[in-house]
Amino acid sequence: MRIAIRADGGSKIGMGHIMRTLVLAKELAKTNDVFYVCKDDAEFAGGIEKVQQEGFNVVRIKADNANEETLNVEADILITDSYNIDEEYFNLTKDYFTKTVYVDDLNCRNYKVDVLINQNIGAEKWEYSTSEQCKKLLGTQYILLREEFRQEEPILIKEESKNVLITMGGADPLEATNKLLDMIKGLDFTFHIVIGKNFRNKEVFKSMENTSENLIFYYDPVMIDVMLKCDMAIAACGSTIYELSALGIPTLGVIVADNQEKIAEIGNQEHILINLGHINNLSKELLLSSVENLSKYETRKIIQSNQLKKINKNGVLNIVREIQS
Numbered sequence: 001m002r003i004a005i006r007a008d009g010g011s012k013i014g015m016g017h018i019m020r021t022l023v024l025a026k027e028l029a030k031t032n033d034v035f036y037v038c039k040d041d042a043e044f045a046g047g048i049e050k051v052q053q054e055g056f057n058v059v060r061i062k063a064d065n066a067n068e069e070t071l072n073v074e075a076d077i078l079i080t081d082s083y084n085i086d087e088e089y090f091n092l093t094k095d096y097f098t099k100t101v102y103v104d105d106l107n108c109r110n111y112k113v114d115v116l117i118n119q120n121i122g123a124e125k126w127e128y129s130t131s132e133q134c135k136k137l138l139g140t141q142y143i144l145l146r147e148e149f150r151q152e153e154p155i156l157i158k159e160e161s162k163n164v165l166i167t168m169g170g171a172d173p174l175e176a177t178n179k180l181l182d183m184i185k186g187l188d189f190t191f192h193i194v195i196g197k198n199f200r201n202k203e204v205f206k207s208m209e210n211t212s213e214n215l216i217f218y219y220d221p222v223m224i225d226v227m228l229k230c231d232m233a234i235a236a237c238g239s240t241i242y243e244l245s246a247l248g249i250p251t252l253g254v255i256v257a258d259n260q261e262k263i264a265e266i267g268n269q270e271h272i273l274i275n276l277g278h279i280n281n282l283s284k285e286l287l288l289s290s291v292e293n294l295s296k297y298e299t300r301k302i303i304q305s306n307q308l309k310k311i312n313k314n315g316v317l318n319i320v321r322e323i324q325s
Helices: 016-028 042-053 063-070 087-097 147-151 174-181 202-210 223-227 239-248 258-269 284-294 297-310 313-323
Strands: 001-009 031-037 058-062 078-080 101-105 113-116 135-138 163-167 190-195 216-220 230-238 253-254 276-279
Touching: 001 016, 016 042, 016 101, 031 063, 042 058, 058 063, 058 101, 063 087, 063 101, 078 087, 078 113, 078 216, 087 101, 101 258, 113 313, 135 313, 147 223, 163 174, 163 223, 174 190, 174 202, 174 284, 190 202, 190 223, 202 216, 223 239, 230 239, 239 253, 239 297, 253 258, 253 284, 258 276, 276 284, 284 297
Parallel strands: 001 031, 001 078, 031 058, 078 101, 101 113, 113 135, 163 190, 163 230, 190 216, 230 253, 253 276
Antiparallel strands: none
């Protein structure tokens, strides 16, 4: 089959849509012709570059006419992961492509698609507006984990936690990393700080490299390599939460986008993370007390146990099986 994936990523919207669809794209490409459809605009250059680096062709469409131009794409199946669409988009694409798939987080529309995917914790309890024929793949049985995270064993929870990961996504448009670094000064931990490829003002972090011995910066690294060095994490509540959970790394979750609110809320209820709330409302006092709480051995053991129970490492294979059928 010929499968088109409609998604964008870049410095303003982050790389979440691109990164999670790449997990699906790589599995589907083993038996299908898979390519991307992306907006041809400087704002989304980072997403296009990443897709091409991973070996996929890109059909470029005009940003101001994206929905209509998608209909000119030749494919049997269209998979869409984007917030910048409406119900008209679903109506048009449903009639044009043999099958349509949508990757969702928000549950805010009528979804006229053949397959609806929401990998997020608690999504199986949501009431979606779809046709009876729509196949709904909801919850952590359908987590889109990269292959290296599916294969790696969980970390060992140590009596003492010394190494803390800080990762705010591939772009960090709210500059949450800077805000966290201002708050953690003086803490007796080694902080491993991930600076994504689409961060702005990277020179700010370059200037910090020699100012403190307990700050280690990684620029667009292999994420799993950095994660495995750490005992706990402070992370944005996007797909990275599931990668950390698959590795059993206890995490303080920070909200940096609207679509992360339910992940943070339900993840906290299910005890796979500790929710710190939105970065713009986070106080230094709450962050420091939460780091101290998470550094306790028993707290980390409990969280890891819940993480490993909730996350299905082979979720992408479950999705591929449904799409193929």
